[in-house]
Amino acid sequence: MSYINKLVIPLALVLAAIAAISAGISLGAAPIPLATVWKILANHVVAGSFTANWPVGRESIVWNVRFPRVLLGGLVGAGLALTGAVLQPATRNPLADPHLLGVSSGAAFGAIIALLHTGMIFGLLTVPLFAFAGALLATATVGLIASMTRSLQADRLVLTGVIVGFFFTGLGNLLVFLGDPRATQTVTFWMLGGLGLAQWSHLIYPAVVLAGGLCYLLPNARLLNAMAMGDETAATLGVPVVRFRLTLFVVSALMTGTMVAFSGAIGFVGLMVPHMVRALAGSDNVRVLPLSALAGGLILILADLVARLAVAPEDMPIGIVTGLAGCLAFLWIMTKSRTGP
Template identity: 65%
Template sequence: MMHGRMFLWMGLAIVLLALCLTAGVSLGSAPIPVSTAWSIVASKLAPGTFEVTWSPGRESIVWDVRFPRVILAGLVGAGLATVGAVLQAVTRNPLADPHLLGVSSGGALGAIIALLHTGLIFGLVTVPLFAFVGSLMATLAVVTVTRFTGAGADRLVLTGVAIAFVATSLGNLAIFLGDPRAAHTVVFWMLGGLGLAQWSHLLYPVAVLSVCLVFLVVRAREINAMAMGDETAATLGIPVARFRAELFVITALLTGVMVAFSGAIGFVGLLVPHFVRLTAGSDNIRVIPLSALAGAVILILADIVSRTIMAPEDVPIGVITGLVGGLAFILLLRRR
């Protein structure tokens, strides 16, 4: 029965994801018919499949602009929602997410340093690498401060908020000291945006999300044990400290890479896992993959709204997720 529900929810999420991908490719300041949009995609993937009846402009809009942007939105949403689900389980704190724990702010700081001060010294991997280091340093700072102050899991979010403020301040200082001509682009990027999505950039989030998601799903039962407490996990033979460190590195890597290509986007990692648990239960074997699919759906929808609500201007996607996420969080609080 439980497996049947799992397949039902997975099937529903995949159908919703396909519909959102279709809407994302078709809708925009210049709407393109669904049949034309997917004909362009099919002709690119398998040349000669369809007779070319569309203009070069439409082909460029679909293939060079919208399709990579929609895919990036799905990857980022999946990554952030997965991180939120894991952090909430391993810290036993329902408010844990990459944004509130300062992990996103640390990743943003690393990316800002790469964009404004070091340049692409390692090629295209520079920004994701610096963002990962920033996220990892923020995670280590949260853990260290929590242990130093003797705070428990209930104070972990407060520590994360403090670290987020510090990382954000350092990021603002880096912007202030950087090239003023590039500062505007970086500020817009910090608000969250997918407008710079390119095919050449998608390799990194695809690879990192695939590897991390497989690792987390395979270790889902151990994450379940961690969610019940360190003593329970230890009695089941799990090396608690080492496994928690592995999870923190994985979540920092996921957050850093996603932040590097999208900016800091809030509330996705916080809310999506809660809504998944309301429908699919608390078993992380279900929660983690369903959170990834639901996060992809949510962020693709948010991206569609961000580029159509004030077309042809793009509203930063962080504004959309903040407004909707804040209201949804209030409704979630009413349900306790």
């Protein structure tokens, strides 16, 4: 890949992300002119940048509702896509995604407890806190079973994660069955994914976890390249295979648990985005990891925009949009890989 192409793809993604953020804030059940959107944002960044000649209601929609929602979508999409880009070479499984380790099932289990059985005992943070606790419980269960059975190889860890996922899914379904039937619609909506919980005070959690994940993963991208060639090759190149894979699984579980806690279980982003990036930019994880984060954020912002506009003024669960788009994207990827460039 030429030096120019190496610059063009990241620049195009950044410009597309800016355009998607602008559209995500401007469009909705109550459209707001783009010029007004940027003036409002500028006034909040630098007070007095523009004369406030717009209704207070519009400013509230832009700053308190849509902007944090768009930012949460970008953070969640980036985190899920980055996790998928890590797990696929780490497990040498092209179908690996953030939900592979049972983390999403654990998060759903925690959210169901909060929504149906405990109530909002911690205010608006109740569901994210319980969901994150469930994700940590699922991760700890996978680690405990793997250590007890000495199943530290990639395929055995994946199988353990799948089993734990089914276990927590069963527990969650039992809690739904025993819970208040009138509240099951809320649970269903959360399990299909949505960004309606977005608050400025919430954004710090996914932002810090995503930044921490990037700080660890990007310097180790070349080690991940070695892992993609197989355990024996990686060990020959000096990679501590078992320890490094466990670390990658823990980092991936932490990112997934945090993102799912604030967005619900959103499928296909972590599965399809890394494949799309590799089709455009090659398989070197030095490029795939940051580009997957950029593309994942962009795609989830656009998916949320479609979900908000499709049945406005109601919100469609974002998982429906990503599921349909993901199927079409995979058909394109399969066709491209079969026919060649």
